[in-house]
Amino acid sequence: MRFGDMLRQARNTKGLSQEELGAGTYPPHFVSLLERGQRQPTIEMVQHFATVLGMEAQTLSWWVEPPSSEDQPALATAMSAANYARDMQDAALAASEAEYAASLAYDQRNAPAWWDMSLLQAQSLITVRRPEEAETVLQRMDRSSLLVATPELRSVVLGRLSTIARSTGRLLEALDLAERSMDSASSLSEQSPTRLQAAFILIAALSVKGHLDAAWEVAMTLDISEEVPAVPSLLVARGAWAIGNVAFRRGEVEIGREQHALAARLLSPRADLEAWAEFHRASAMFTLQAGIADATVRDSLDKADAGARILQNPRYCLEVMIARAGLALLSKDSDTAWALLTEVNGRRDLLDFESTLDLEILLGNCLVAQGSTAQGALHLAAAARLCGEAGADEKARELTERVEELSA
Numbered sequence: 536m537r538f539g540d541m542l543r544q545a546r547n548t549k550g551l552s553q554e555e556l557g558a559g560t561y562p563p564h565f566v567s568l569l570e571r572g573q574r575q576p577t578i579e580m581v582q583h584f585a586t587v588l589g590m591e592a593q594t595l596s597w598w599v600e601p602p603s604s605e606d607q608p609a610l611a612t613a614m615s616a617a618n619y620a621r622d623m624q625d626a627a628l629a630a631s632e633a634e635y636a637a638s639l640a641y642d643q644r645n646a647p648a649w650w651d652m653s654l655l656q657a658q659s660l661i662t663v664r665r666p667e668e669a670e671t672v673l674q675r676m677d678r679s680s681l682l683v684a685t686p687e688l689r690s691v692v693l694g695r696l697s698t699i700a701r702s703t704g705r706l707l708e709a710l711d712l713a714e715r716s717m718d719s720a721s722s723l724s725e726q727s728p729t730r731l732q733a734a735f736i737l738i739a740a741l742s743v744k745g746h747l748d749a750a751w752e753v754a755m756t757l758d759i760s761e762e763v764p765a766v767p768s769l770l771v772a773r774g775a776w777a778i779g780n781v782a783f784r785r786g787e788v789e790i791g792r793e794q795h796a797l798a799a800r801l802l803s804p805r806a807d808l809e810a811w812a813e814f815h816r817a818s819a820m821f822t823l824q825a826g827i828a829d830a831t832v833r834d835s836l837d838k839a840d841a842g843a844r845i846l847q848n849p850r851y852c853l854e855v856m857i858a859r860a861g862l863a864l865l866s867k868d869s870d871t872a873w874a875l876l877t878e879v880n881g882r883r884d885l886l887d888f889e890s891t892l893d894l895e896i897l898l899g900n901c902l903v904a905q906g907s908t909a910q911g912a913l914h915l916a917a918a919a920r921l922c923g924e925a926g927a928d929e930k931a932r933e934l935t936e937r938v939e940e941l942s943a
Contacts, residue, residue, distance in 0.1 A: 538598040539572040545588050546570075558587050560665075565631040574613075575599060577638040610639045610648060617655055624808065624846060630659035650676065650688060657695055662809065664850055664885060666699045673699070687729045690719035694736045704888035706744045706926040713740035725758050731770050735777040743889065745929035747785050754778045769810075772801035776814055783821040791821060792831075799835075804842065812842020816854050820893065823861040832862060850885045857893050864897065869904045876901060892921050896934070903941065912941040 546556050553563040553570075560583055568574040576584070576599060585592040613636035620629035633656035640648035653676050660669035673696050677689075697712035713736045720730040734757055741750035759774040779794030795818045804811045816839035819832045836858055843851035860875035876898050883891060895918035902911030916938045922931035 537572050538575065538595075539570040541598040542584065542595075543570040545590065549588055551587070556584065556587055558583070560668075561631050562625075562627045565628055574635050575638075577634055579634065610636065610643060610645065613639055614648060614652060617652060621655060621659065626659040626662035630656050630663065630665075633659060649679075654691065654695075661695070661699065662848075666703055670696065670699050686719050686722055687727075690716045690723075690729050690733050693719060694733050697736050697740055701740055701743055702887040702889070704921065704925040706740070710740045710744055710746075713737040728767070728770055731757065731759065731774065735773055738777045738781060742781050742784055743927065745927050747781060750781045751785060754781055768801045769806060772798045772814075773810070775801070776817075780817070780821060783825055788825045788827070791825070795821070804845075808842055809846060812839050812846060812851060815839040815842070816851070816858055820858045820861060823858065823865055826865065828862055828865045836862065849882070850887075850890075853879050853882055853885055854890050857890060857897065860897055860901070861893075864901055864904065867904075869901050872897070872901045873905070888921070888925060892918055895921065908941050912938050915941070 542556075546553070553566040557563055557566050561580065565574065569576060569580075576595075581595045581599065582592050584590075585595050588595075613632065617629055617632035617636045620626075620632050633652045637649050637652035637656055640646075640652055653672055657669045657672040657676075660666070660672065673692050676692050677696070693712050693716035697709045697716060700706075700709035700712055713733070716733045717730075717737045720727065720733040723730040734753055738750045738753050741747075741753065754777065757774055757778075759771050775794040775798040779791045779798065782788070782791035782794060795814075798814055799818065802811045802814055815835040819835040819839065822828075822832050822835075836855065839851070839855045839858070843855050856875045856879050860872040860879070863869070863872035863875065876894065879886075879894055880898065883894060886894065895914050899911040899914035899918065902908070902914065915934055919931050919934035919938060922928070922934060
């Protein structure tokens with residue numbers, strides 16, 4: 536009996552649906568493909584299903600049909616399915632399909648395909664908020680002996696690892712990885728997309744860590760503008776986005792707004808819906824933190840909200856709600872702000888480090904605005920602890936001083 540038949544039988548015996556068997560890791564459609572014999576499981580899949588079914592992993596391994604090391608059509612089909620899922624914005628399915636395709640590529644010792652599918656798997660896992668799994672995939676790539684990584688590949692892997700470390704509040708590690716990513720790309724041309732992406736990641740790592748002057752120095756070395764034909768417009772947009780973020784953090788609001796306006800002009804939902812939605816949410820948040828609540832902010836929030844609904848990404852929706860709470864608070868509507876923040880706080884486990892920090896600060900500011908100074912100070916103290924534990928020492932000191940002022 537094939538693996539798929541055995542898996543279906545075991546699932547039915549346990550009274551589980553395909554969704555329950557996937558348990559948020561593998562979508563029902565992919566479980567269906569496995570049960571119909573159209574996919575074979577990887578080692579990680581076997582471990583996952585064994586845990587859910589309460590069985591020994593070795594038992595499930597016995598059901599797996601040995602892969603053919605020469606089945607090139609199967610690999611091509613698997614890669615096509617993974618790329619199709621990505622193009623259809625189904626990140627959960629893309630992660631599963633890419634994992635399967637990467638497994639086939641590894642068995643066939645097809646290094647380029649393995650690298651390509653492993654990167655797609657990692658990026659898809661990041662999108663669906665499974666950073667620990669993405670980190671495992673990327674670390675496996677970094678240690679792989681299947682192919683000595685080119686400077687481009689090594690830079691990309693290190694950059695993705697830096698992004699994960701930053702999102703989980705490991706800012707010292709994020710900075711180290713970003714610097715290593717930049718070093719790996721240093722031999723590439725200044726307009727190389729890989730080198731530019733490494734620079735953007737380094738700017739973000741320095742900026743969140745609080746090294747704003749160093750971030751600005753890196754930003755000023757970049758040779759990107761709409762007049763540089765060698766740089767694609769999407770990269771110009773990402774560069775303007777990164778530079779604008781640093782400018783806002785440095786208090787240079789007009790430069791920040793100019794750079795974000797350039798990014799807004801060049802980004803489009805058709806080219807990259809996820810980046811478009813995330814940019815507009817971030818741009819609105821930076822502008823609000825600068826004390827500005829105008830039509831541009833409201834337009835950005837409407838676009839971010841539309842993108843979040845289309846992507847059906849719960850984290851994006853919560854992040855937009857945080858930004859809308861910031862707008863309400865700046866507009867002196869603390870009741871609306873509190874309602875939004877309370878809803879987000881109930882699902883804060885979905886947030887990354889920076890959004891959790893924004894949530895704590897806004898909760899504190901909202902309570903202070905409502906006259907609950909002591910309670911507000913507690914949230915601001917929690918934000919200070921988050922910064923201190925992450926390594927954002929300057930921001931931690933700033934928040935601690937605010938708490939001391941409120942407690943005086």
